Amino acid sequence: MIVELGHFALILAFFVACVQSVVPMIGAARGWRGWMAVGEPAATAQLLFLGFAFAALTRAFVTSDFSLSLVVENSHTAKPMLYKIAGVWGNHEGSMLLWVLILALFGAAAAWFGGGLPDRLRARVLSVQGAVGVAFLAFILFTSNPFTRLEVAPFDGQDLNPLLQDPGLAFHPPFLYLGYVGLSMAFSFAVAALIEGRVDAAWARWVRPWTLAAWVFLTIGIALGSWWAYYELGWGGFWFWDPVENASFMPWLISAALLHSAIVVEKREALKSWTVLLAILAFGFSLIGTFIVRSGVLTSVHAFANDPSRGVFILILLAVFVGGALTLYALRAGAMEAKGVFALVSRESALVANNVLLSVACFVVFIGTVWPLVAELAFDRKLSVGPPFFDAAFTPFMVLLAVILPLGSILPWKRATLGRAVRPLTGALALSLALGALVWTLQTGRSILAPCGAVLATWLVLGAGADLWQRTGRGALAGRARRAARLPRADWGRVVAHAGFGITLFGVAAMTAWTVEDIRVMQTGETARIAGYDVTLQDVREGEGPNYLTTRAEMVVARDGDEVARLFPEKRVYPVARMPTTEAGIDNGVLRDLYAVIGDAQQGGGWAVRFYVKPFANWIWAGAIIMALGGALSLSDRRYRVAAGARRAPTASVPAE
Structure with a gap:
């Protein structure tokens, strides 16, 4: 009975999403407040229905209800309880239900906490979010229904994929989905702004918290997946440039670029068009990741499904949403004129360089991921693009990014003198080079990768510290400490996140360069x-x-x-x-x-034995945790809450006409 009610709740959620996608949009176009207000209760109702459906499916797994086809295929009575619960999303159908549940959660959060948004913008955001929900609920109901019954229930199930029976993989998918789906909010804000024809500083303040939250969850999800691959698969590595690994990494890169670009819109009323484009592409890459994982067009040990028909459905959704948003962007982009101007040497320029490097790096990963498919379709050639290509093509952009980050944080807005601006960083630069020289001396005759990693990591960490030190002004240490404690949490979050990036960078370089591997037969x-x-x-x-x-x-x-x-x-x-x-x-x-x-x-x-000594391995994941903590610290800054922008009257709006 509970299963049938869960199925019914899923169908009701679909119809509620239809109402949410249509009524508020018409209300915003006509100026009908009553119709615009429908979006808020609809978003809440959709979340409640999907929450009940997900709870019903979870109950079926926990109680081993083998009348459900999905439970038979992904559970077993002898399986530990943690993995019975994880089995709910350890498959295609259940993971898609979690996907739409999180989508509804973000939509409901926008309804609950978006009281400071203009009525029309909030209605359009909720409407776009509802439209995404309609599409994916239709995908679930018509191609991937998790509540399909069996005529005759077997006595036991076929068990969950053993690779997924691990604590790391139990929590890895939910965090990834919170990141993937969280980027739908940036997409909804971008499309709503394009329809409304207005992108200003207030819009940037509203879109940043959602993007930052998604980026934090993606960081945690990717780190958990990397950690699982390290200790579970037994190959001793942390990243293989697998298509599904890349599918989560590409939205992470674009969302990082979006975060930095939105700062320029908020502070200087510049890069408006570019920021809206990044918001569309960030969610677009999330949909590409969904396609890669579920279509079977690219082989991966992480893939949930191998069903081309489902892949075609997702490809159609990708074309409709991203193609439609890009078409709207092409029509409206000319109206989003930049207000602020800046010199070549300025914080704005550094952030532009940051965006270019992150975007090109994402493009490199995308080309390397899809090129085997393109080569097979277009040239009838089977190719494999592996770690050597990605390491050679991707690494230079991360090196340049690491060089620029401390400079960009310390440069003033609008215009700067490079010599004066970098003066606070001279000590950090000297210490970084000295440490790199020391590492090079101690490991003479080995790879230059580790010394370079040491230089860049030290530069990032000390540069972040120098940025914080400069913001405390002049005077005695006690006075500086008090002023540092009063700095906005967003400043502290930026410093912590940049330092975490440096720590991860060093862990990657040291582990790659200094790992010792021994394979032998032992009695x-x-x-x-x-x-x-x-x-x-x-x-x-x-x-x-x-x-x-x-x-x-x-x-x-x-x-x-x-x-x-x-x-x-x-x-x-x-x-x-x-x-x-x-x-x-x-x-x-x-x-x-x-x-x-x-x-x-x-x-x-005897037995085949592999033994490794892996220097600084845990610094990779420690740095990722520190990056996520930095993002969470910034997110806690009251200035970047969704409604914070409402306290300041809109200063510059761009009409659509």
């Missing part, structure tokens, strides 16, 4: 000398988990006779899914990780 009780460590394969035993069989090794790592760590790598087999997985044994540290993987038994005796 039980044998000791091998690897990178200064004595590694002993103590024991290998067969065992059994809640829903899997395991081969578990015990490895003792010692240095200079003292035990450093005990590692327990596993090789699991899930009998129901008939699929093996690898669980790495990792001893995490601040300066290094010890990483071990147990392979198959060898015919001549």
Whole structure:
């Protein structure tokens, strides 16, 4: 009964979304306040209906209701409860229901907290958000219904994909969807502004919190996915430039550019047209990511579905929404004239450079991701674009971005003298170069990647500190500390996020350049000398988990006779899914990780063993967490709440005509 009610609630949500997409838009065009007001209760009702539908599906998974086809295909009675719940979104249909639930959540939040928005703009934003909901609810109901029943319910299910039975993957998709779908708000604001014909500083203040929230969630989601790949897949890496990895990374890059571009609109009434275009493209890349994950056109271990018909449906939605928004943009862009002018050396110019680098980097990732598909369709050639291409083509843009960020933060608006502006950064530059020289000296004969990473990371962290120090004015340290504590949270958030980026950059460079890998066959009780460590394969035993069989090794790592760590790598087999997985044994540290993987038994005796020493590995994810914290700190600044712009009267509006 609950399942049927959930299905009915999903259908009701579709009809409510239809009302939300049409009535407020007509009301805004005609100036009918009653019709415009329909958007708010409709957004709330849609969220409630979808929340009930999602709860009904979750209950079916938790209680192992095998009358539902989706539960049979993605659950099992022996599965731990966490993964029964994660199974709700660990598949195509359930993940799409979560997708539209989050979409409705953002729409309802705009209705609840958008009281400071002009009535027409709020009505149009909610209407566009409702239209996106209509499209994806139709996609679910007609191609991907999660409430499909079976005539005869089996006694047990087929289990969830074993790779998804992990805490990292239990939380990774929801955070990614909060980021993906959160960018729909920037899209809705952009389309509403184009229809209204007005983009001004107040609009930028309204759109920034939504973009910032989406960027924070994307950062957390990408970091969780990278961390999972590192310890779960057993290959020892953190990023493979897989198509689905790239699908989440491209919106992250564009949303970062949008955040910086919106600052210029807010402060200087410039880059209006460019900012609106970025808002459209950010959500466009989210839809491209949805297409890549669910169409099956590109092979990936992360893909949810392999159904071309579903891919065509999503491609049509992409063409309608992004194509329609770009057409509207082409018609209206000429009306969005920039008000502010700025010199070549200024903060505005630095932010433009920041936008160009992020956008081109995103374009490089996009080309590398879709080129195998283009080559096969256009030239009938099967090509593979892998890490060597991305590393060579993408890295220079990130290096330039790291160089520019501290300069851009410290330059004044409108015009500046470069020599005077960079004076506060001379100490940071000297220390960065000195540290790079030290690293180069200590690792003579090895890759230049790590010294460059050390220079850029130090430059970013110290540059962020110099920016903060300069804002505290002059005087004694105690006075500066008090003034620093009173600085806006957005300033602190920017500094923290830039420092986190530097830490991640160094972690990537150090781990890439200094990782030591050793692959060998070891007998039980044998000791091998690897990178200064004595590694002993103590024991290998067969065992059994809640829903899997395991081969578990015990490895003792010692240095200079003292035990450093005990590692327990596993090789699991899930009998129901008939699929093996690898669980790495990792001893995490601040300066290094010890990483071990147990392979198959060898015919001549012994076991295949891989052992890595990974310097500064955890700095990659620590930096990502710090970036997300910086974004959250900025988001808590009261000036950037959705309604904050309403306190200041609109100063410059651009008529559509």
